[in-house]
Amino acid sequence: MARSKLDSIRxxxxxxxxxxxxxxxxxCCWMAIAVAGLFAFSSLKYALFPDITFPVVxxxxTAPLETALDSETELTIPLEEELQSLDDLRKMVSSTSAGRTVINLRFRVGTSLADSTAAVEQVMIEADLPADTETEVTPLNLNEATTVSYALSSDSLALEDLAALADREIIPPLEDIPGVLRVDLLGTGTQAETDDSADSFLADLENPPTLIRFGRDEALALQVAKQGDANTLEVVDRVETEIQQLQAELPEVQLIQAATQADYIRAATQATIDSLLGAILIAVLVIFGFLRSWRATLITALAxxxxxxxxxxxxxxSSTRWPSSP
Structure with missing residues (x-):
């Protein structure tokens, strides 16, 4: 009796x-799955790295200290002693130079980056450091890296005038693009001047001069960084559209794309799709070779x-970001 009930349920x-x-x-069910999958595939987020948080702060x-030894004694060692008590701290690496200390704090995977940053900032407030010390705490997010860079040059404008034009006419509209985190302007280095004052020393440390060459000519560089949760391809397309409009409005300026993550991501994505299509074709041919049935082969080809x-x-x-690993 029990067996018959079990068979009936089965x-x-x-x-x-x-x-x-x-x-x-x-x-109809599978058609709905196919349509939903096609729409979902077109809205997937692509990035150079997977959406995994590595808590790094x-x-x-910086302080008006003349030697690396003084910086180590008065900056690096006191900071390390304070920071090593942080919870979930896995590794600490420091680099010291004259008047400057950079400390890389790596927390355990899974630790909130925001909480780790807040804890470090609290320690920095309580740290006993020399007078006139300036500190900066920066959380490091791999997905907030530069996504596209442009070389900015002009035959009629000096670099200083070109930099002023970029700050006034080019950078603001780029920063207003959805998904853009910031726009950095590089290559504005000027001839060094002799000045032994502490203010000048700190200014040089915080804003080191840079020199950019594109080809053989001096130029400026625009680096556009995206927000961590933004779609890399969408951000690059929006930036390129805005750059084309700016180029039309500023004929005396040449804006040339120098590097972008988008090309690699598109190539890796296309390679993945080609590999999937090739695998499906091989599977269909193998199944047909064994079964000798077009109906069974068609079912497999659709499944x-x-x-x-x-x-x-x-x-x-779930807004999962697909990494572009080849």
């Missing part, structure tokens, strides 16, 4: 039987891409 819960009996419902301290599209939809809903 028969009712036989998914294959239900799918065959309700064939139109099955077809950089401490930068593989449908199952892949079915996995894309949850990824899109």
């Amino acid at each position: 028969e009712r819960l036989n998914i294959s039987r239900l799918a065959i009996q309700q064939s139109w419902l099955t077809i 950089i401490v930068n301290a 593989i891409p449908l199952s892949l599209l079915g996995t894309v939809t949850p990824s899109s809903i």
Whole structure:
């Protein structure tokens, strides 16, 4: 009696039987999965790195100290003694130069980057440091890296005038683009002047002069960094559209794309898609070679891409970022 009830339950819960009996419902269900998967695939976020937080905080301290030994004694050692008591701190690496200390703090994976940054900032407030010391605490997010860089040059403007034009006319509209975190201008270095004052010394440490050459000519560099949760490809496309508009408005300036993450991401994504299509084709040919049935082969040919599209939809809903590893 119990066995017959169990067999009856198994028969009712036989998914294959239900799918065959309700064939139109099955077809509509898989069509819905395919359509949802196609829409989800078009909205996936792509980035150079996966969406994984590595809690790294950089401490930068500058003071009017003339030698690296003085900086180590009065900056590095006191800071290390205070910072080593932080919870979940896994590794601390410091670099000392005359008047400057940079400390790299690596916390355990899974630790909140915001909480780690707040804890470091609290320690910096309480640290006993020399007078006129300036400190900066920077959380490091791999996905907030530079996504596209442009070389900025002009045949009629000096570098100083070109830099002023960039600050006034080019950088503000780029920073207003959704997904853009910041725009850095490099190459504004000027001839060094002899000045032994502490203020000049600190200014040189905080804003070191840079010199950019594009080809053989002196130029400026614009580096556009995206927000950590932004889609790299979308940000690059928006920036490129804005750059084209700025180029039309500023004919005396040449804006040339020098480097971008988008090309690598697109190439890696296309390589992944090509590999999947090749794998599906090989699987279909092998199955047909064994079964000698076009119907069975067609079922397999449809099942593989449908199952892949079915996995894309949850990824899109959860806003998972797909890394562009080849």
